[in-house]
Amino acid sequence: MTAPTLVWFRQDLRLSDQAALAAAASEGPIVALYVLDDDGPGDWRIGGAQRWWLHHSLTALAKSLGRHRIPLILRRGEAVTAVTAVAKESGATRVHALRHIEPWWQAAEEALAGTLDLVLHPGQQLADPGEIRTGAGGRYRIFTPFWRALAATLPPPKPQPAPKHLHGHGEIRSDRLEDWDLLPTKPDWAKGFDVWTPGEDGAAEAMEDFADRVSAYDHDRNMPSIDGSSRLSPHLHFGEISPAAVWHAAHDAAPHSADPFLREVGWRDFTANLVDQYPKIGRQNGRDAYDRLPWRTGAAADRDFHAWTEGRTGYPIVDAGMRQLWATGWMHNRVRMIAASFLTKHLLLDWRRGERWFWETLVDADYGNNSVNWQWVAGTGIDSNPFGRIMAPLTQSPKFDAADYIRLWVPELRDLPDTTIHDPHGAGCAPKAYPAPLIGHREGRERALAAAAKIKT
Incomplete structure (x- = not known):
């Protein structure tokens, strides 16, 4: 029996344009895993509002994988320990994942690479942060020259559809999502969150809606009384849609007027570039x-x-x-x-x-x-x-x-x-x-x- 390959999901909760999933699927049966790690991130364990979103996004991802008869394995605990345990239980020796720039994820990646065959893929930004360099080979600290250098590498590769053929691997113990208590109880402070549709399908719908408005973005984004924002930020944060997919959808919808919005997508790359250089930027003054x-x-x-x-x-x-x-x-x-x-x-x-x-x-x-x-x-x-x-x-x-x-x-x-x-x-x-x-x-x-x-x- 072919040993499975483990796909470690984090802030990349999608099947389309998901390089880690595509690579694993090409090798044989897969084990899909999400770990809720409240230890490794320390002060940056996901907050209350994000936990609400995560519950619904994981529900959507499990449903998408279920169409292929692949269960989404859920584990709660320290990420390295949980990934290692699931790899051992399933017989997997290789782990595919998208590369993340947050310092706690980079620490986890380094630790896992010492015990498993960890293969990291791009896909969280338009370009990997380390790839955008000055003429002298250094790193950018100011947005405008960074954006010029990034723009010179665009367009990003065309987004790839979800793999047509996915195969699961046996029965592996999983937590119940309901037992994680991600949703508020009393009082239900999230009752107004019904304006959102978390998940990959919700992200696609949000992108389709915004594509009709992207040509007016440069003006409307500044007007609070107008629905001029893309509202894609939570979908991008949880990786329910790739930055490349957003770039191409916006550019295709308004090839001559999408630049102000695409520049904002580039700002997201710029902040990742700074985090990659200064991991403590969430606590330490830049000056x-x-x-x-x-x-x-x-x-x-x-x-x-x-x-x-x-x-x-x-x-x-x-x-x-x-x-x-x-x-x-x-x-x-x-x-x-x-x-x-x-x-x-x-x-x-x-x-x-x-x-x-x-x-x-x-x-x-x-x-x-x-x-x-x-x-x-x-x-x-x-x-x-x-x-x-x-x-x-x-x-x-x-x-x-x-x-x-x-x-x-x-x-x-x-x-x-x-x-x-x-x-x-x-x-x-x-x-x-x-x-x-x-x-x-x-x-x-x-x-x-x-x-x-x-x-x-």
């Missing part, structure tokens, strides 16, 4: 000088932080975004920047507190994107906005026509006209139920600049 920045701490800072998480800052566009995040596990990208700037500049709170909140509440919380984006807004990153560039929520809100967005997520303000809804306190018409601003814009800006000045002396 050492900001280690001396006097972030606020103490009871008042904690109260402000909790008001921010609950959408009670007194700034309508910030509050709308934070409430959308809690209700749906996602926030409009323009509003993410405004909310992050407000936390780090107006409230002078450490970006890592915001990163932790987003990690717990976003369905698309990606180690690279979440860490690099927070540092970009905070001004602490390797490639980032200057700290002194402080977004003005009361200006950004009318500029990007966020009135209807605010009405949707801040119902206390829904009866206000466009002329006052962006700044009801300034207009003197704020309802009693709506909280007062935590701090004035000018006061917050001056405090932030004064704090930044201290690290330069």
